[in-house]
Amino acid sequence: MLVAGLLVGLGTGLGSGCTSGHGVCGLARLSPRSLVATLTFLVMAIITVFVVRHVIGGGA
Amino acid sequence: MKTLMGYIAGLLFGLGLAVSGMTDPARVLGFLDLAGAWDPTLMFVLGGAVVTNFIGYRLAFKRTAPVYGEAFQLPTRQDLDGRLIGGSALFGIGWGLSGYCPGPAIASIAGPSVPLVAMLVAMVAGWFLARAIPARS
Numbered sequence: 574m575l576v577a578g579l580l581v582g583l584g585t586g587l588g589s590g591c592t593s594g595h596g597v598c599g600l601a602r603l604s605p606r607s608l609v610a611t612l613t614f615l616v617m618a619i620i621t622v623f624v625v626r627h628v629i630g631g632g633a
Numbered sequence: 634m635k636t637l638m639g640y641i642a643g644l645l646f647g648l649g650l651a652v653s654g655m656t657d658p659a660r661v662l663g664f665l666d667l668a669g670a671w672d673p674t675l676m677f678v679l680g681g682a683v684v685t686n687f688i689g690y691r692l693a694f695k696r697t698a699p700v701y702g703e704a705f706q707l708p709t710r711q712d713l714d715g716r717l718i719g720g721s722a723l724f725g726i727g728w729g730l731s732g733y734c735p736g737p738a739i740a741s742i743a744g745p746s747v748p749l750v751a752m753l754v755a756m757v758a759g760w761f762l763a764r765a766i767p768a769r770s
Contacts, residue, residue, distance in 0.1 A: 578752035580727025582759020585735055588720025592734040596679055601686035609713055610721040617725025622665040
């Protein structure tokens, strides 16, 4: 949880936005930066969950 | 009045996050777990929020300035850089590990737990770390 929190903080700090900032506000303003950011963090989050649950965890 | 409006907006945002299930890491991870028992409901939360916001912006920007502010403050950058994409990728990994993104994590202070507090402390540390990394230009 500490590692995850650090990544969330560092990532949103560097990427200047999170789910609400890029995903909700940025997409609603049709911002290309926000579209790229939203796709990037969604895909990375889906891959992470897949690895944790189905590769390391062996399905759950 | 500006402070009161800010408070009401924050209250509405937090209420929306809590009611929609965004503050429940198990639901968030279920949404991200396409290969497992996928729970698509949060997609409608994001989609609904974007549509509502899109309409709201259209209405709000008919004004030249906010009702309780001097001017709208909007991002103007259009370029894609490594900081945006790399940062978003790191955030995605952290989101996938914890099930918390910043808004819901902060809203969840209403019902604190040890993992949540650990996550929040590390998140704030991450923000300071990000500010210490200078932008390459």
